[in-house]
Amino acid sequence: VPELPEVETVRRQLAKEIIGEEIVGIEVRQEKCFAGKRNVVKEEIVGVNRVGKYLFVEFVSGRGLAIHLKMTGRLVIDNKWYETAGHTRVVVRLASGRSLYYWDTRMFGYVRVVERIGEEIERVKNKLGSEPWKIGEGEFLAKLQKTSRKVKDVLLDQSLLAGVGNIYANDSLHVAGISPLRPARSLRVSEVGKMLVAIREVMERGLKAGGASDNSYLDAYGKKGRYQDEFVVYGKTRGQCPSCGRELKYLKVSGRGTWYCDYCQT
Numbered sequence: 001v002p003e004l005p006e007v008e009t010v011r012r013q014l015a016k017e018i019i020g021e022e023i024v025g026i027e028v029r030q031e032k033c034f035a036g037k038r039n040v041v042k043e044e045i046v047g048v049n050r051v052g053k054y055l056f057v058e059f060v061s062g063r064g065l066a067i068h069l070k071m072t073g074r075l076v077i078d079n080k081w082y083e084t085a086g087h088t089r090v091v092v093r094l095a096s097g098r099s100l101y102y103w104d105t106r107m108f109g110y111v112r113v114v115e116r117i118g119e120e121i122e123r124v125k126n127k128l129g130s131e132p133w134k135i136g137e138g139e140f141l142a143k144l145q146k147t148s149r150k151v152k153d154v155l156l157d158q159s160l161l162a163g164v165g166n167i168y169a170n171d172s173l174h175v176a177g178i179s180p181l182r183p184a185r186s187l188r189v190s191e192v193g194k195m196l197v198a199i200r201e202v203m204e205r206g207l208k209a210g211g212a213s214d215n216s217y218l219d220a221y222g223k224k225g226r227y228q229d230e231f232v233v234y235g236k237t238r239g240q241c242p243s244c245g246r247e248l249k250y251l252k253v254s255g256r257g258t259w260y261c262d263y264c265q266t
């Protein structure tokens with residue numbers, strides 16, 4: 001599942017490739033993955049933005065595209081394999097002769113034409129919590145103190161903190177030395193500080209690696225990220241704790257796979 005580092009990787013790559021391009025056509029191959037009007041011919045792309053895991057392609061007219069990759073979506077530029085791939089759902093044709101492909105096996109994601117993209121970005125910003133780089137320690141602490149849900153659950157709640165998914169939640173809890181099972185409100189001020197530092201550090205690492213391709217995710221050029229080679233605890237069933245060497249524990253927290261060391265994470 002693409003999380004903030006994956007979506008940001010795609011955003012940066014697309015910004016380099018499609019800003020200044022003009023749209024000359026759109027092909028919807030699967031209705032389920034498309035919404036809005038199709039009259040986007042002659043729209044000129046002036047920006048590629050991201051809020052949480054949402055991507056926004058902005059047009060000079062004030063309209064734009066809102067895109068969410070959800071579980072298995074890919075957004076790939078100028079890669080011939082996607083022209084005929086069975087799971088290519090939407091194709092945006094560009095004046096340069098290149099195409100932007102929205103590909104998705106499970107089809108939970110979408111491309112949506114939005115009439116007022118600025119308002120849409122604001123709406124999503126208001127719906128989501130702050131991003132790990134923007135939230136202050138005090139604000140984060142206040143949010144955690146309001147709930148007795150498990151701390152890992154809270155990290156995944158996009159309305160409290162935007163962009164953190166299961167991979168980076170598992171790894172940052174290990175880096176911070178905090179058990180994923182702790183009730184959020186039991187965290188001390190110093191632990192909240194440590195956790196915020198750990199989340200930022202792990203997300204930075206993910207971003208540097210171009211995201212994690214343990215599953216379906218590929219970047220905007222159709223290439224794999226490398227963070228899956230750097231997982232700290234995520235996915236390491238029966239693996240060893242990288243800090244103490246003991247066997248990692250595995251269980252499900254609210255249906256999501258959770259790996260941790262019950263010696264190092266308290």
Ligand SMILES: [Zn+2]
Pocket residue numbers: 241242243244245246261262263264265
């Ligand atoms: Zn350990």
